[in-house]
Amino acid sequence: EVVGVMPRSFHHPGRPLGADIDMWGTMDLQPGGRWFFRNFRPLQLFARLSEGVTMEGARAELAVVADGLRAEYPQSYPDGSGWLTGVESLRSEIIGDMEPVLFILFGAVGFVLLVACANVSALLMTRGAARSRQTALRLAVGGSRGDIIRFQLAESLVLSVVGGVVASLVALATTSLLSNFAAQYMPRAELIGFDAWVLVFGMLVAAVAGLIFGMAPAIIASLTSPMSLLSDGARGSAGSGGRLRDGMVVAEVAVSVMLIVASGLLIRSFDKLMSVDMGFDATDINVAQTYLPVQIDPNEGVYRAMPNRVMFFSEVLRRLEDEATISAAAGISHLPLRETNGVRFVVEGLELEPNARPNAEYRVTTPTYFEVMGIPILDGRTFTTFDDADVSFVAVVNQAWVDRHADDRKPIGMRMRIGNNSNGPLWEIVGVVGNVRLQSLDIGPRETIYASYLQAAGHNMTFVFKSDLEGANVLEKARLIVQQTDPDQPAFAMAPMDDVVAESVAERQVLVWMVSLFGALALMLAGLGVFGVVSFRVRQRSREIGIRMALGARPGSVARLILRDGLRRGIVGAVVGLVGAMFATRVLESMLFNVGRFDPIVLVVVAFISLGVVALGTFIPARRAAALDPFVVLRADG
Numbered sequence: 001e002v003v004g005v006m007p008r009s010f011h012h013p014g015r016p017l018g019a020d021i022d023m024w025g026t027m028d029l030q031p032g033g034r035w036f037f038r039n040f041r042p043l044q045l046f047a048r049l050s051e052g053v054t055m056e057g058a059r060a061e062l063a064v065v066a067d068g069l070r071a072e073y074p075q076s077y078p079d080g081s082g083w084l085t086g087v088e089s090l091r092s093e094i095i096g097d098m099e100p101v102l103f104i105l106f107g108a109v110g111f112v113l114l115v116a117c118a119n120v121s122a123l124l125m126t127r128g129a130a131r132s133r134q135t136a137l138r139l140a141v142g143g144s145r146g147d148i149i150r151f152q153l154a155e156s157l158v159l160s161v162v163g164g165v166v167a168s169l170v171a172l173a174t175t176s177l178l179s180n181f182a183a184q185y186m187p188r189a190e191l192i193g194f195d196a197w198v199l200v201f202g203m204l205v206a207a208v209a210g211l212i213f214g215m216a217p218a219i220i221a222s223l224t225s226p227m228s229l230l231s232d233g234a235r236g237s238a239g240s241g242g243r244l245r246d247g248m249v250v251a252e253v254a255v256s257v258m259l260i261v262a263s264g265l266l267i268r269s270f271d272k273l274m275s276v277d278m279g280f281d282a283t284d285i286n287v288a289q290t291y292l293p294v295q296i297d298p299n300e301g302v303y304r305a306m307p308n309r310v311m312f313f314s315e316v317l318r319r320l321e322d323e324a325t326i327s328a329a330a331g332i333s334h335l336p337l338r339e340t341n342g343v344r345f346v347v348e349g350l351e352l353e354p355n356a357r358p359n360a361e362y363r364v365t366t367p368t369y370f371e372v373m374g375i376p377i378l379d380g381r382t383f384t385t386f387d388d389a390d391v392s393f394v395a396v397v398n399q400a401w402v403d404r405h406a407d408d409r410k411p412i413g414m415r416m417r418i419g420n421n422s423n424g425p426l427w428e429i430v431g432v433v434g435n436v437r438l439q440s441l442d443i444g445p446r447e448t449i450y451a452s453y454l455q456a457a458g459h460n461m462t463f464v465f466k467s468d469l470e471g472a473n474v475l476e477k478a479r480l481i482v483q484q485t486d487p488d489q490p491a492f493a494m495a496p497m498d499d500v501v502a503e504s505v506a507e508r509q510v511l512v513w514m515v516s517l518f519g520a521l522a523l524m525l526a527g528l529g530v531f532g533v534v535s536f537r538v539r540q541r542s543r544e545i546g547i548r549m550a551l552g553a554r555p556g557s558v559a560r561l562i563l564r565d566g567l568r569r570g571i572v573g574a575v576v577g578l579v580g581a582m583f584a585t586r587v588l589e590s591m592l593f594n595v596g597r598f599d600p601i602v603l604v605v606v607a608f609i610s611l612g613v614v615a616l617g618t619f620i621p622a623r624r625a626a627a628l629d630p631f632v633v634l635r636a637d638g
Contacts, residue, residue, distance in 0.1 A: 013046065013090055038076040046090065058087045101511045104587060108518040111259050113209060115252050115522040119529040121213040122248035124156060149219065156214025157207060164206030168199055182510060246569055249533050252526040253573025254580060257610045259519035261581035262588060264602035266512045269595040273505060276593075279436030279445060280336065281374030284466050285497035287335060288478040290316070290489060292459040306389070309457045312486060317366060319481040320465050325474060329465035330372040333364035333458055336438045337504040338493075345449065347405055348415040348426060360401060360447040361438050362418070364456050370396075370433055372464055380412040380431035388454040396431040401447035418449065427451070440504050442593045464497065511591060523613050526573075530617035534566045538621045546630040555626035562625045566618025567611065574610045578603055 012021040049058055066085040070077040077083050092099070172194050179192040292303040292312065302308050313331055320329035334341045343362035346352050367383040369375075378399060387394050395416070402411045415426040427449075435445030453461070467474040475494040482491040495503075502509070538545070545558055585597045595602075 117213040160210025250573040254577035256522035256526040257577025263516040263519040282497040288491040289493040330369035331366040335462040376434040383452040387452040393427040395427040396450040398448040527613040527617040534621040549630040559622040559626040562622035570614025
């Protein structure tokens with residue numbers, strides 16, 4: 001009976017198996033109840049810490065409780081069994097690896113804001129210099145410097161508030177698009193929304209940025225000397241205002257170069273990551289996960305008995321293989337790049353305490369799994385239908401296991417015990433397969449032990465099957481096959497294997513796209529800043545240019561003069577940015593794969609791109625300068 005409905009925005013905390021959770025049932029934890037068994041352990045416990053209690057304190061208290069349970073129930077928790085207690089923050093569980101990504105994105109946004117504010121500040125100083133005669137007249141007729149500062153700050157504040165309003169409208173219109181896009185890669189991204197707090201924060205940032213970056217133009221305008229300006233015809237001078245404008249342009253270029261270097265490193269890293277050998281071929285592979293119910297009560301649950309689990313998995317495989325649109329099918333207990341599952345083991349002949357035994361990844365597969373996934377067989381054989389519960393246990397290991405534990409012995413025929421039981425059965429190695437990256441693409445292959453599902457079928461199985469059909473159609477067929485096999489069992493976490501691979505690098509992909517977007521935006525703003533300042537300088541030097549051309553200077557030489565002037569700032573900004581990037585990109589080290597912070601290809605390409613943007617921003621004013629008519633300029637000036 002349905003007794004309640006959770007809000008649409010609610011998500012089960014933690015990391016559920018393969019997919020989100022849609023339904024919840026109650027547990028009977030009363031003594032003698034169906035769940036009241038000490039060997040039932042697949043539970044996640046959630047607790048809210050009391051006020052003043054630290055994580056370290058909670059860990060210590062829980063360890064004391066565990067020690068008491070271990071002493072009270074030694075048969076359930078024998079020495080060396082490996083059962084431990086731990087306390088982790090739910091926040092870190094939910095955010096996971098996205099926390100450093102979000103901090104990097106926050107920093108990138110700050111850099112773009114810095115470039116935009118420097119751009120506006122430089123343009124305000126340019127505008128202030130252009131109307132310096134008006135400012136001088138105000139001062140000459142009795143206006144105070146405080147009035148000039150207040151006027152300039154008010155103008156800057158109005159510009160920033162208007163910009164904040166426009167940005168808020170754009171954000172309001174695009175937030176749903178962003179959240180839908182990010183939801184494919186980021187946990188809880190669909191909860192991103194535009195609310196009153198976001199609006200207030202954005203407007204405050206806009207206002208504060210406007211006041212801070214409007215201060216320099218306001219002070220420079222107030223320091224104008226009325227007599228010097230009125231006496232020289234208000235032609236202006238480079239002065240401190242000109243040097244500060246040049247410094248703003250250099251800073252814009254430098255910050256944008258730092259962002260572009262960061263995006264270049266991330267792009268190179270992501271390209272190397274996606275070209276790494278995964279150990280399997282995901283082409284045309286689709287996956288559908290099943291999890292047979294765990295029934296503790298021996299009188300309930302058909303799938304408590306392993307033969308029944310084997311029968312279910314075998315029937316699903318048979319139906320998948322009989323489907324005309326599916327060319328091959330197999331199964332594995334824990335899918336690569338989605339789930340991990342470790343186990344302790346000991347090679348025959350070694351006497352090691354359970355806690356001292358090495359650890360390896362452990363997978364249960366069907367016989368055709370390696371063939372379907374394109375995993376090469378390096379030695380021996382893989383599983384057959386004869387490797388069932390009636391014969392000795394067999395195992396297949398990967399090359400990483402051989403390199404670490406074979407000790408120059410031939411691996412075929414070696415035997416080992418899997419688990420902590422010193423009296424457990426011996427498993428004979430019958431084959432060696434290629435390495436597969438099971439945890440993530442940026443973590444190298446670990447030692448892996450594979451077992452046959454006919455001998456060690458658990459409750460979970462992910463079916464992998466090849467098909468040329470579109471993903472949605474073939475996945476629906478797989479869902480129906482599972483339901484036809486047992487109407488009570490669902491198939492979930494269904495997806496093309498390519499999507500599983502994409503999910504495993506989602507955080508990096510979001511970071512690459514967003515930092516690249518911010519870097520391109522910052523570089524575009526820097527180019528506009530160069531264009532604005534150089535255009536003003538051309539207008540300011542129009543009389544000088546007119547005299548040069550009247551004395552015989554050719555348009556080409558005038559254009560080169562302006563280009564050199566603009567490129568000089570660009571080169572200084574690029575050098576400062578490259579040096580700054582070498583330090584700033586330290587925060588990216590954990591996100592880089594096979595790429596160093598000082599990658600020469602990235603640095604050279606970014607240097608050329610940034611200088612190209614600066615040259616483009618300078619080229620248009622240079623063309624205008626070369627096209628000036630000296631007669632018209634000098635007549636207007638006279």
